Structure formats: structure tokens, C-alpha cells
Amino acid sequence: MDIRQSFGQRIKELRLRCGWTQEELAERSGLHPNYVGQVERGEKNISLENIAKLAHGLHVELSLLFQFEKHPVPAEQIRSLLEEFAEEDQFFVMRQVEEMARWMKQKRPSTRDM
Known part of the structure; x- marks a missing residue:
């Protein structure tokens, strides 16, 4: 390619x-x-x-x-997107991200369970 x-x-x-x-x-x-x-x-x-x-x-x-290899969405891209929002909205989005991260950790089996 x-x-x-x-x-x-x-x-x-x-x-x-x-x-x-x-x-x-x-x-x-x-x-x-x-x-x-x-x-x-x-x-x-x-x-x-x-x-x-x-x-x-x-x-x-x-x-x-x-960066041609597949990577998760980088923190810098998230930061850049959040800059467009008011501080109050940034905190709201951050709480949502934290909730999703906790949920994903609970749903995903840990490596010791495999």
C-alpha cells in the first residue's frame, strides 16, 4: 500500500x-x-x-x-473537542466518560479471569 x-x-x-x-x-x-x-x-x-x-x-x-496504525482515540483529540465547550459542560462530559470507563471495566473480563 x-x-x-x-x-x-x-x-x-x-x-x-x-x-x-x-x-x-x-x-x-x-x-x-x-x-x-x-x-x-x-x-x-x-x-x-x-x-x-x-x-x-x-x-x-x-x-x-x-499515524496509520489503528489506535484508540487519543486524549489530545478529546481535549481538543472539549475546548469548544463551556467549563460546566466539560465537567459533565468528563463525568459521562468516567461512568462509561467504570462500566466497561466491569463488563470486560480481567486478564486473570482468562
Whole structure:
């Protein structure tokens, strides 16, 4: 797989994590939806300016776009998303995340149980 395909798959992965269509990512990034599709399929040799637009649209650091291996959503991306909310709302979201983490730990068997 070449760099364009790897990069395109990474953009698609991040877009899907956000629950967005190509059209939504294009709108948030100031790009044409057809162009986003071509980038995701590895058909375009994307410019640095458009890479920056995609990072901005996805609310992530540029470097995250080049991490081609599958990773959980990084804390930095969560922080970036929360910055858009009032402090009171940030605390509300944090409580929800803590509750989900506790629930997931209870549902997931520990390694000693396996």
C-alpha cells in the first residue's frame, strides 16, 4: 500500500470515528466532497494546505493524520473537542466518560479471569 492509500485510509478512519459522512468532513474542512472521497481512496496527491484543512476539520493535530496504525482515540483529540465547550459542560462530559470507563471495566473480563 502506498502513502496516499495509507493516508486516505487514516482520514476515513478518523472521519468514521466522528460519525461523519464525506460531505460533513468536506464542509467542516472547506473542501469539496468529491475531493475528500478521492483522498480517502488514495487517488489524490494531497497538498500540505489541504492536509491542514482536514486536520482542522477533524479537530486533530496534523501528526495524528500520519499515524496509520489503528489506535484508540487519543486524549489530545478529546481535549481538543472539549475546548469548544463551556467549563460546566466539560465537567459533565468528563463525568459521562468516567461512568462509561467504570462500566466497561466491569463488563470486560480481567486478564486473570482468562
